[in-house]
Each structure stands twice: as structure tokens, then as C-alpha cells.
Amino acid sequence: MLDYRNTPLDEIELSPAQLHIGRRLKSNLPTSAPLLKPTFVNEQKVKKLYNKIQQTQEYYFNKHSGKSLRELKDNETVMIQHNNQFTPGKVVRKHEIPRSYIVETLGGIRLRRNRKHLKTTKATFQPEIGIEQHLDVNTPQQEIRNDPITENFKQATEVNKPVQNQETQIERKSVVPTCSTRSGRSVKVPIKYNDYVYISISVNSEGKEIYV
Secondary structure, three states: OHHHHHOOOOOOOOOHHHHHHOOOOOOOOOOOHHHHOOOOOOHHHHHHHHHHHHHHHHHHHHHOOOOOOOOOOOOOEEEEEEOOEEEEEEEEEEOOOOOEEEEEEOOOOEEEEEHHHEEEOOOOOOOOOOOOOOOOOOOOHHHOOOOHHHHHHHHHHHHHOOOOOOOOOOOOOOOOOEEEOOOOOEEEOOHHHOOOOOOOEEEOOOOOEEEO
């Protein structure tokens, strides 16, 4: 840690100890006495060097980060990423933080989102308003127009509904087969096994099993 604090930083040519207390720290390495004395550090020069380093890092980072997104206008319709889903909304205003916007969903909720979490769209969205259907009591039922989606669903259901002939339909009766053990106790087979064929086993007077 001591060696790290005495090592000069790149492009600044000053160590962290010199930036903090204005002089080098005494270590196990032999150092002349004048180098251990405090010296004046020009803060303006150090800030300019820091800004130059940051600009260089920003240039190479943005070089591989993809194209820059355009700025959004107020009241522009966008798709907002919220809870891992995109919901429609609009831009209220631009936030003070760079690449940040205040947006509003159709439900009236205001959120702050980064530009990468907003997708532009040409669609127009209307506020969510409860739809009420008013029917006149005196209007006959034949004049009421049904929903086409509901009508199509009913027609498809009627077409796919199997036709059952009452004359040929056989009423199934639940027959529960039973079998008896050697002691004479009768055992009923569960109803879930009714679709299988069973062989009834009984015991005669001689103690032999008889398959029926």
C-alpha cells in the first residue's frame, strides 16, 4: 500500500501521496531529503489532465457502444420499459441528468427512464377509458348487434362440437368388479381401473384358486 501511494499516476506524473499531502512518503527505498519536503501542486493543471484522461476513455468506450440515439421531444409517443415489459406512453420532459427523460404511462404513472429504455413508435395511443355499453330497454333483441369476435367463436364451437346420436348412444354404467381373497373377504377394485379387463379369482372348497 505504501509503494502504491508513492507510485506516480500515468499522464499526471504525481503520486496519490503528492496529490493528497503535497509530498512523497518515506519508505524502505532510499530517498533524498529534498524529495520528502512538501511542494506546491497546481490543482488547475491536475484537473485539466484528469479531464483529458476522461475524454480519451469516453472516446474509446463510445467507439464500441453502438450508435447514439436521437433526443426525444416533449409529448412524443414512446414504448416504456417497465417491469421487463414495454408499455405505451409519452415523454413529459427531459431530465437534468444526461440521456434521461420523465415519461408518463397511459395509467398516469410518471417514471424516469434512460434513453436506451425508451423505444420510439409512430402509433398513437388513447388514454384508458372504461367502455360502457348502453342498451335501450325497448330495443328488440334482434336489433342488438353482437360482437363479431364472440359470434365467430360461437360458430367455431358449434362446428367443432361432436354430433351425438341419441339412438346409438349407449349409456355406460359403472360396474365395479369384485374379487374375494382366501379368507373370504371381498375386495372392490377402484373406479379408476374400470377401463381395464379384470380376471376374477375365487377359491373353491379344496383351497384352489379358480379364474373366472
